[in-house]
Amino acid sequence: MNLALPSPRALWRFLALAAFAALAGAAAAQDAAQFPSAAVRFLDGELPRMEVAVKERDRDYFEEAMGRTVMFSEDWGFKAHANPALAPYRSCTEAVSDFVIVGLCRLIPNGSECDAQLATRFDGNLRQCRQQASR
8 A cells, every 4th residue: 555645734734723713612612710820820920030130121021021922812713803702801911912012111101102100000901900810
């Protein structure tokens, strides 16, 4: 029996489709009610690291943190409001979305994204998200 191997292009297409299906299935399988807890765990892992990066003026941390934030938001489908089930948890989505900018504004206070209310909004959103997670 002579089995022909698929071409590299066909194999790549199959693997890409399989990965996309797995990611779509994982995002669809996420229970939105668990999002506040996941967001708090994510932020609780990042915020101490951000504090160190701010003290050490480590800009590399922020690039890496942005990548982790994008991955987290894609996992939960809240980037570009793709998951309407997360609408009740807006404080959590905003806290996750803003934490990197808040840290960068501590390094570069005159940055274009930095305004006087950003840190206050972030703190309020984080507090509300923690309350939702504790329910």
